[in-house]
Amino acid sequence: MNLSVQTVQPTVIEGDVQIILRTNEQGKQVNLYSLFSIILIRISVINEFTTAGHVRSNAATKFVSGDITCFERTVPLATQHMAFAGFEKAETLIHNRTTLDGVDIPAVEVVFSLNKNFKREKHQWIYSEASKVISLMSQWTGFPYPLEALRIISAPIQASSHSSLGLITLQDRLVEHPTYTLAHVTLTHSVIQQWLSNVVSVAKPDEACFSESLTVYLEWKLNEELHIVNKTRANEIESIRPQDLSIEGKDETRMLRSLEQLTDELWTVPLEIVGSSGIQLVAVTDKSTILPFTSNDYVIADPRRKSTAMIVYDADSYIRMIRCWDDTRCPANRDAVRGILRDLVAVLLTDRLPPPQLVDIPKWKAVFKFSQNNRILNGNAACCAQYAISR
Numbered sequence: 001m002n003l004s005v006q007t008v009q010p011t012v013i014e015g016d017v018q019i020i021l022r023t024n025e026q027g028k029q030v031n032l033y034s035l036f037s038i039i040l041i042r043i044s045v046i047n048e049f050t051t052a053g054h055v056r057s058n059a060a061t062k063f064v065s066g067d068i069t070c071f072e073r074t075v076p077l078a079t080q081h082m083a084f085a086g087f088e089k090a091e092t093l094i095h096n097r098t099t100l101d102g103v104d105i106p107a108v109e110v111v112f113s114l115n116k117n118f119k120r121e122k123h124q125w126i127y128s129e130a131s132k133v134i135s136l137m138s139q140w141t142g143f144p145y146p147l148e149a150l151r152i153i154s155a156p157i158q159a160s161s162h163s164s165l166g167l168i169t170l171q172d173r174l175v176e177h178p179t180y181t182l183a184h185v186t187l188t189h190s191v192i193q194q195w196l197s198n199v200v201s202v203a204k205p206d207e208a209c210f211s212e213s214l215t216v217y218l219e220w221k222l223n224e225e226l227h228i229v230n231k232t233r234a235n236e237i238e239s240i241r242p243q244d245l246s247i248e249g250k251d252e253t254r255m256l257r258s259l260e261q262l263t264d265e266l267w268t269v270p271l272e273i274v275g276s277s278g279i280q281l282v283a284v285t286d287k288s289t290i291l292p293f294t295s296n297d298y299v300i301a302d303p304r305r306k307s308t309a310m311i312v313y314d315a316d317s318y319i320r321m322i323r324c325w326d327d328t329r330c331p332a333n334r335d336a337v338r339g340i341l342r343d344l345v346a347v348l349l350t351d352r353l354p355p356p357q358l359v360d361i362p363k364w365k366a367v368f369k370f371s372q373n374n375r376i377l378n379g380n381a382a383c384c385a386q387y388a389i390s391r
Contacts, residue, residue: 089114095127097148103135106145112154112175125178126152126187130168132226133191137218141195150194152187161186163193181229185219188228192218269309274331275299298324300340303332310343312353315363318344322370338376341367345381365389 093110108127130152138144152168154175160182162169168190174183192215220233269284275295282291293299298320301311313321318341324330325337332340344367347353356364368385371377377385 093123093127095131098131100131100135101139103138104144105131105134106147107149109149109151110154111151113172122178125184126175129184129187129226129228130191132228133188133222134194136222136225137192137195140218143195145194161190163190165194168194184228185231188219188222189215192222269307271301271307271309271311272304273299273301274303276329297329298327298331300324300330300332300336303336305336305339310347311340312344312347313340315356315360315367318367319363322367325370325374338374341371341376342381345371345377345385349380349384 091112091114093112095108095110097107098105108130110123110126112123130150134145134150147166150166150168152170154170154172156172157169158171160171160174168187170183170186170190174180174186177183196211196215196218217233220231220236223229223231224233266285266287271282271284273280273282273291273293275293276297277294280291280293282289299317300321302309321337321340324332325334330337365388368388372382372385372389
């Protein structure tokens with residue numbers, strides 16, 4: 001509030017204080033009577049009785065029965081939480097209160113530094129996108145924007161943005177380049193936080209991650225409606241889900257159900273075969289499939305390790321793959337060859353291959369020796385390979 005405060009006599013108020021508010025007929029004066037003392041505090045309203053949303057006190061407000069409000073003292077604002085922005089050529093653009101899709105939009109004030117990268121006429125996207133987000137958030141939550149005005153300031157801050165009720169601070173470099181996707185995402189994110197971080201908040205401080213996650217989710221959902229940037233819930237979840245799965249796998253082993261053979265029917269396995277003649281895509285549907293393929297050097301199935309199947313070769317093919325390790329013509333890199341050899345050991349440990357012919361035993365020993373020398377195998381697999389070599 002724009003207030004001038006005068007106390008009748010010096011006083012110190014500690015703890016919770018309940019107060020009763022009264023206004024005179026002209027609405028120009030408010031008398032606050034403390035229930036715990038006879039101290040009279042006179043507050044003269046300079047202009048009108050409205051709240052300036054960007055001003056926060058050191059008191060958190062909570063509602064109790066009736067019209068009585070209780071103020072709790074909180075920790076004073078630390079100096080490192082205060083900042084001042086200076087502009088060489090500051091510009092202020094004010095958009096008056098209006099309605100959009102039947103929703104009241106507050107007055108929006110945009111403050112930025114006018115320079116060669118940010119022309120005055122390029123500010124319109126800030127107000128346009130902010131008002132659209134305010135309109136949708138008001139409709140979805142059923143809670144209109146609580147303040148008369150919203151101020152959006154461009155400042156040289158390190159973070160991409162900061163949002164508190166009635167005030168959004170955007171990094172100046174983002175505002176200067178509206179072609180960047182991050183500029184639009186940051187503005188949308190900050191406007192959503194006007195609700196989630198201020199009007200609605202989590203019960204416990206350690207649940208802040210939930211609030212941030214919900215903000216990001218609403219950001220994706222808003223973009224599906226407004227098409228500000230090319231982000232949707234389906235696309236974003238699809239892109240981050242593999243990362244989540246890899247992290248979960250590193251943290252712990254999660255057994256979803258006991259392993260069992262669900263069916264005896266054959267699966268259709270899509271497969272990519274690569275050689276000197278190019279790439280051939282095939283679908284293996286039978287237990288035994290013969291595929292005509294011509295190559296002058298190497299033939300490797302699934303060289304980029306995209307299939308869910310474990311592919312096992314004969315002894316001669318593994319010998320050729322050993323030569324492929326240091327050959328620039330090899331269609332598979334070393335990581336892929338390493339994975340192919342590890343698949344072989346996994347199949348051997350489950351005893352799914354027929355006993356080798358006598359003529360193939362030296363070849364198999366050469367494959368295992370190569371795997372040991374290049375430290376491809378570890379654990380039980382390395383132990384079994386060493387045993388096979390020694391026999």
